[in-house]
Amino acid sequence: MTTLLSERSCIFNQADAYAVSEYVNQHVGSHEIRMPPKGQPRASISHRTFSSLDLCRISYGARVQVLSPALESIYHLQILLRGHCRSFARDREQIYTPGEILLINPDDPVDLTYSADCEKFIIKVPVGLLESACVEQKWVLPSNGIRFAASRHDLSTLECFVQLLGLICQEAESAAAPEVQVLYERLVASKLLGMLASNVARQIPAQSQGQGFEAVRQFIDAHLRKEISIEQLMAVARVSERSLYLLFERQVGVSPRDYVRQRRLERVHELLQSPAARSVTEVALDHGFLHLGRFSEAYRKRFGELPSQTTRRCQEGLAVNG
Structure with missing residues (x-):
């Protein structure tokens, strides 16, 4: 042996x-x-x-x-x-x-x-x-x-x-x-x-994991102004907590909570560029960012400018075009 x-x-x-x-x-x-x-x-x-x-x-x-x-x-x-x-x-x-x-x-x-x-x-x-x-x-x-x-x-x-x-x-x-x-x-x-024989299903369509994530992604985008729990995402994806984290790691390379935070920042960024944008504070609070200092820093790291700079830049653009 x-x-x-x-x-x-x-x-x-x-x-x-x-x-x-x-x-x-x-x-x-x-x-x-x-x-x-x-x-x-x-x-x-x-x-x-x-x-x-x-x-x-x-x-x-x-x-x-x-x-x-x-x-x-x-x-x-x-x-x-x-x-x-x-x-x-x-x-x-x-x-x-x-x-x-x-x-x-x-x-x-x-x-x-x-x-x-x-x-x-x-x-x-x-x-x-x-x-x-x-x-x-x-x-x-x-x-x-x-x-x-x-x-x-x-x-x-x-x-x-x-x-x-x-x-x-x-x-x-x-x-x-x-x-x-x-x-x-x-x-x-x-x-x-x-x-070894196990309960793992080995032969599945290649898109199954992606389809499971797509349902979760749509749920997140539809509820960005509300609290989104790990339990809700588990229910949408129909997987365990362990499997949910592995699914996010494979699809987007970050944890579920980090992905939700990332999508909220992106949504705020979109809204602040709108002609009818409300104040930065209102938009941030509406999307669950209660600590405005931390929000501004996370926003700057993500988009290379402060939220106030985004709104100012968009307003100046409108003024020039108008």
């Missing part, structure tokens, strides 16, 4: 199991362990951080039960290297043996029991990395988050992915440059989404 972390990455070797567990809590995922009351099991762990990924190889030296309500913001992909593992989640029990992969979703309750001779490799993948990869691939990001199917995965069918992990471990131990690490982490995310 491809080498997944060498002795160069060793953090604890034949150490107290609870000390190793505390290290895992700090770096790999929140959990608690339950072990036999007798004996002094010796645990070992190797660990590397690689961009936003965490790579970990661990053995506890005794039968151990690992529990967690949920991992919340991360996915755990575990490769069983030695021994066996019993997984019990959502009233379903499975036994994993060497050469099999277990993937734990962020909302999955964790109840895993490992044999005394068990050794496993874990790669921790943040939710945001997978969601960004989903948007980059122009796939539909589920409103309730990406969730992988609870199916068994054999290393023989994922050989290329395991080789990729081996390369990543080598790069991590060789202190690869940050830009190299980013390329590898994006490749991991794309590979996981492409090769």
Whole structure:
């Protein structure tokens, strides 16, 4: 099997199991362990951080039960290297043996029991990395988050992915440059989404994301004089808050709130150039700019002149033409 972390990455070797567990809590995922009351099991762990990924190889030296309500913001992909593992989640029990992969979703309750001779490799993948990869691939990001199917995965069918992990471990131990690490982490995310069954819809018309944004854009333009909440935009786009921010990042490169503020400035700029323009203060307040000093500075940065200069320039133009 491809080498997944060498002795160069060793953090604890034949150490107290609870000390190793505390290290895992700090770096790999929140959990608690339950072990036999007798004996002094010796645990070992190797660990590397690689961009936003965490790579970990661990053995506890005794039968151990690992529990967690949920991992919340991360996915755990575990490769069983030695021994066996019993997984019990959502009233379903499975036994994993060497050469099999277990993937734990962020909302999955964790109840895993490992044999005394068990050794496993874990790669921790943040939710945001997978969601960004989903948007980059122009796939539909589920409103309730990406969730992988609870199916068994054999290393023989994922050989290329395991080789990729081996390369990543080598790069991590060789202190690869940050830009190299980013390329590898994006490749991991794309590979996981492409090769494992999930709730992500992969084949969609290319314009779907744009059409979803167009509805939001029209709503914003129609309500620039009113309060516009993130919840309203989520309802119009029919996506989660997470997906909404990713949609705006992909379409316009700014957050929803920044885009609304930008459109309000543009609308004020249009109105101040109108022959029937009201005072700067009235127009600004009408569009939610309550702090006039900040409004003037934001306007100047956006259009290269103060609001009063815009109105003066337009009035002078009218006078010359009139």
